[in-house]
Amino acid sequence: MEKEGQTPATFPVAPLRKKVLARDIGVIAASFVLMALFIPLHWVIDFTIFCILVLSFDLLYGFMGRLSFGHVLYYGTGAYVASLMLLHVSRNPFLAIAAGVGAGAILAIVLGFIVLQTDGAPFALINLAFNQIGFWLAASGLQQYTKGEDGLNTPVGKMGFLDFANQPIAFGFLLICLLLVFLLLRVFTLSPYGVTIRSIKENDDRVKFLGYNIFTYKWLTFVLSSTLAAFPGTLFAIFYGFVAPTIISPFGNVEVIFAVLIGGAGNLYGAIAGGVVYKLMSNYLATNITRWEMVLGILLLIWVFKFRRGLTGYASELILRVKRKQAAEV
Amino acid sequence: MSETLIYGLTIGAILYFFSIGLSITFGTMQIVNFAHGMVYTVGVYFFITFLPVFGKIFPLAMALAIAAVLPIAFLVERFIIRRLYGESLDYAIIATYAVLLIGADLIKWVWGAMPQPVSDPLRISLRLGDFSFPLYRLVVFLSAVALFLGLRAFFNRSIIGRIVVAALEDRAGVRCLGLDVNRYFSIVFVIGSGLAVLGGVLYAPIATAEPYMGFHILLVAFAVVIVGGMGNLTGTFISAFVLGLVIAITARFWSQAADTMVFAVMALVLLKNSLLALWRRLVGAVVARAD
Numbered sequence: 001m002e003k004e005g006q007t008p009a010t011f012p013v014a015p016l017r018k019k020v021l022a023r024d025i026g027v028i029a030a031s032f033v034l035m036a037l038f039i040p041l042h043w044v045i046d047f048t049i050f051c052i053l054v055l056s057f058d059l060l061y062g063f064m065g066r067l068s069f070g071h072v073l074y075y076g077t078g079a080y081v082a083s084l085m086l087l088h089v090s091r092n093p094f095l096a097i098a099a100g101v102g103a104g105a106i107l108a109i110v111l112g113f114i115v116l117q118t119d120g121a122p123f124a125l126i127n128l129a130f131n132q133i134g135f136w137l138a139a140s141g142l143q144q145y146t147k148g149e150d151g152l153n154t155p156v157g158k159m160g161f162l163d164f165a166n167q168p169i170a171f172g173f174l175l176i177c178l179l180l181v182f183l184l185l186r187v188f189t190l191s192p193y194g195v196t197i198r199s200i201k202e203n204d205d206r207v208k209f210l211g212y213n214i215f216t217y218k219w220l221t222f223v224l225s226s227t228l229a230a231f232p233g234t235l236f237a238i239f240y241g242f243v244a245p246t247i248i249s250p251f252g253n254v255e256v257i258f259a260v261l262i263g264g265a266g267n268l269y270g271a272i273a274g275g276v277v278y279k280l281m282s283n284y285l286a287t288n289i290t291r292w293e294m295v296l297g298i299l300l301l302i303w304v305f306k307f308r309r310g311l312t313g314y315a316s317e318l319i320l321r322v323k324r325k326q327a328a329e330v
Numbered sequence: 331m332s333e334t335l336i337y338g339l340t341i342g343a344i345l346y347f348f349s350i351g352l353s354i355t356f357g358t359m360q361i362v363n364f365a366h367g368m369v370y371t372v373g374v375y376f377f378i379t380f381l382p383v384f385g386k387i388f389p390l391a392m393a394l395a396i397a398a399v400l401p402i403a404f405l406v407e408r409f410i411i412r413r414l415y416g417e418s419l420d421y422a423i424i425a426t427y428a429v430l431l432i433g434a435d436l437i438k439w440v441w442g443a444m445p446q447p448v449s450d451p452l453r454i455s456l457r458l459g460d461f462s463f464p465l466y467r468l469v470v471f472l473s474a475v476a477l478f479l480g481l482r483a484f485f486n487r488s489i490i491g492r493i494v495v496a497a498l499e500d501r502a503g504v505r506c507l508g509l510d511v512n513r514y515f516s517i518v519f520v521i522g523s524g525l526a527v528l529g530g531v532l533y534a535p536i537a538t539a540e541p542y543m544g545f546h547i548l549l550v551a552f553a554v555v556i557v558g559g560m561g562n563l564t565g566t567f568i569s570a571f572v573l574g575l576v577i578a579i580t581a582r583f584w585s586q587a588a589d590t591m592v593f594a595v596m597a598l599v600l601l602k603n604s605l606l607a608l609w610r611r612l613v614g615a616v617v618a619r620a621d
Contacts, residue, residue: 061420067419067420067423069423114597114601117600117601117603117604118600120419121356121360121362121419121423122556122600124362124419124423125362125552125556125596126596126597126600128549128552129549129553129593129596129597130593130597132549132589132590132593133590133593133594136586136587136589136590139586140586141586141587141590250549254427257424258424261424291435291439292435293431293432293434293435293438294431294432294435294436294439296428296431297428297429297430297431297432297435298428298432299428300424300425300427300428300431301410301425301428301429301432303424304414304421304424304425304428305413305425308421
């Protein structure tokens with residue numbers, strides 16, 4: 001494996017401090033609420049769902065260094081299973097979330113054994129292949145269940161005060177979901193487990209020599225990341241009440257990868273910042289610029305050749321420089 | 331069934347033309363080159379533009395389209411691919427994907443998003459017993475076989491080909507002989523791009539040209555390259571035809587499932603070793619119990 005070009009870990013291993021954690025969560029919540037004041041609320045809701053997906057991908061790519069071109073498969077599976085659950089079994093949104101996340105987890109548990117036999121480019125491509133199969137199943141293979149290109153219209157029930165048709169309430173619920181996922185990943189990535197998967201990113205042979213069973217770690221991370229990807233899928237199905245095959249289309253992977261890259265891979269703030277910046281760009285640019293794909297392509301090239309560390313990479317460097325300057329003055 | 335066979339061989343031939351370049355880039359530079367799809371699509375659009383201008387002479391327009399694409403391929407190699415050599419895999423995938431996106435959008439800008447049909451240049455059907463098929467498809471198949479033999483001669487006899495084959499085996503070793511490996515890779519890259527355009531132009535009368543045609547063939551061609559072994563030129567030839575037949579036979583029964591079947595085959599090949607190990611373990615357990 002060639003590892004030379006990969007970005008080094010941008011922050012050191014640190015013990016989990018409750019104060020810092022509370023501050024982080026406060027900052028994220030405050031910035032989303034602030035954003036909701038300036039841009040339409042349904043956009044912010046869309047951003048929130050997308051950010052959860054980006055966070056889940058960051059665990060696999062940013063922290064463990066395994067680039068997958070098929071992450072959207074689990075997102076779409078979650079969305080489809082949740083809406084089928086709402087349509088045929090019960091209108092309880094929590095049951096739908098549980099079913100969708102469970103389906104994503106089972107799929108990841110099974111496929112994890114298969115895809116993790118490979119590494120590097122074959123890993124990216126075999127995930128793409130499975131994603132393509134999933135897309136085909138949704139679009140035509142299982143047409144009698146998924147309604148093909150027409151998509152599924154799902155009724156959403158109310159759970160007490162939790163009414164998904166009411167945008168502010170839905171936004172509050174989704175924001176709590178985002179914060180919970182952030183918290184979970186924060187705890188995981190700072191734990192010994194997190195250090196191990198970051199070491200696997202740097203050099204998996206050495207981790208193996210240290211006596212770790214790296215397949216188990218890779219498999220666990222893959223399952224966790226994919227399950228967390230199914231979660232925003234179920235949220236999408238519940239909030240929008242509509243699921244079509246585009247949600248599971250392999251092209252969606254590019255958006256997720258790009259969002260992680262903008263923010264800086266291997267950094268949870270980066271994932272959230274990247275998700276928001278990407279969605280802002282695509283919402284504003286796509287409506288104002290007709291040659292949107294070209295702009296996206298050029299931005300990707302600039303990123304690869306000039307801007308590899310992403311927003312958080314540059315931000316942390318800036319902070320470090322300011323601190324050094326202060327230390328020099330004192 | 332014979333029609334299916336002819337169709338499968340035609341698709342296999344097109345896949346072969348397209349996959350050679352991909353396979354070489356992967357074998358030599360360890361780069362998954364999505365930009366190959368861009369070169370292919372742009373070439374087909376050049377061809378469509380040249381065809382009416384040069385009096386509908388198919389081979390002339392084809393040659394001009396290939397010639398027009400070669401400089402583009404050279405620029406892509408010089409300024410994108412070469413800068414990515416030795417980088418980790420992800421950057422190469424992302425950068426070449428960006429090139430593919432830019433290419434698709436440029437085509438929509440210049441030629442519009444509507445699919446453009448191309449008519450069969452030969453318009454002759456061959457009769458064989460009680461079924462008939464277009465002569466054109468046979469020509470496509472035969473040209474792929476001719477190309478395979480030609481490429482074999484090129485890689486075994488010519489000095490450029492032999493240097494590239496040696497570099498596929500051991501890049502550092504070739505560099506130690508004082509040869510500028512990159513220059514030869516660049517030549518082979520440009521040749522591969524020209525062959526992709528050749529495949530695209532030959533495919534245009536069977537399918538239609540549209541801005542995203544590069545995306546679709548890329549996915550299938552990656553399967554070809556993986557099944558055939560990355561950088562293995564004979565393997566690519568065989569797997570292109572096998573997967574072409576898989577597509578044709580699946581499409582006969584269930585047309586939408588064709589691509590999916592290809593990926594299923596690819597998954598099986600990737601998992602070959604693990605499946606074999608599992609099989610041996612199972613057999614071992616059964617034998618042990620029998621004893």
